[in-house]
Amino acid sequence: MQQLKTRLVAGLLVLLASTNSTLASEPRQVDVRITTHLGDQQSFVDGDRISFLLSLESDAYVYLFYRDAGANLLQLLPNERMVDHFFSAGLFMPVPSAQQKFQFTVQLPYGDEFIYAIASDNDALVFPGKPLANGLILLTAEIETVIASIKAKSSGLFGRAELRLTTLPARQPD
Numbered sequence: 208m209q210q211l212k213t214r215l216v217a218g219l220l221v222l223l224a225s226t227n228s229t230l231a232s233e234p235r236q237v238d239v240r241i242t243t244h245l246g247d248q249q250s251f252v253d254g255d256r257i258s259f260l261l262s263l264e265s266d267a268y269v270y271l272f273y274r275d276a277g278a279n280l281l282q283l284l285p286n287e288r289m290v291d292h293f294f295s296a297g298l299f300m301p302v303p304s305a306q307q308k309f310q311f312t313v314q315l316p317y318g319d320e321f322i323y324a325i326a327s328d329n330d331a332l333v334f335p336g337k338p339l340a341n342g343l344i345l346l347t348a349e350i351e352t353v354i355a356s357i358k359a360k361s362s363g364l365f366g367r368a369e370l371r372l373t374t375l376p377a378r379q380p381d
Contacts, residue, residue: 234328234358237366238264241324242299247370253377257311259322260299265364267326269294270357271302272350273311276318276374280346280353282334283311288342293330309342313374322370323350328363332356 240262243249251257261269269292271284284302285292288309294300303309334353336346346353358365 234361234363234365237267237326237364238262239267239269239324239326239366239368241302241322241368241370243370243372244301250373250375251313252375253313253315253317255313257313257372259302259311259324259370261294261302261324262298262300263294263296263326264366265326266293266295267328267364267366268292268330269302270325270327270332270353272323272325272346272353274321274323274350275316276320277316280348280350281339282336282344282346286342286344287338317374317376320372320374321350322372323354324368324370325354325357326364326366327357327361328365329357329360332360 242260244258244260259271263269269284270282271292273281273283275281289303303311334344334346334348334356336344336348338344348356354367
């Protein structure tokens with residue numbers, strides 16, 4: 208009986224040690240938040256310009272993605288025009304910043320759209336896609352695949368935030 212107890216305890220210690228080593232390889236979770244200049248859960252109409260406000264618990268490289276109502280996935284940051292995607296920890300940092308000559312303007316297709324902000328300690332991740340004339344990248348992967356890839360390649364920190372927007376055609380005068 209004593210030998211069985213010893214084996215059980217040894218087995219539990221091995222299991223605990225393997226669980227701890229698995230947990231140690233996970234990146235530290237950091238708080239990431241994203242909203243718009245009008246707050247969360249807002250509707251925007253054709254032609255509206257949207258500013259995003261990013262909040263980070265820790266310094267990080269931020270990957271910003273946009274899924275439009277047509278299920279197209281665009282990489283907003285980094286891109287050909289905004290290569291630097293390092294952000295210091297802080298609250299309500301505008302994206303794009305006032306110095307960047309880039310604007311997010313509502314256009315077709317309209318409907319439910321999503322912004323994904325992903326924080327990582329890895330600054331050199333590249334995803335398959337097609338560069339567009341405006342400097343953005345039209346990705347060929349699904350957002351969950353992209354997020355899983357970022358998390359897997361982040362050794363020190365990882366965080367994510369998601370914001371849903373509704374876009375509509377311009378209001379017609381009565």
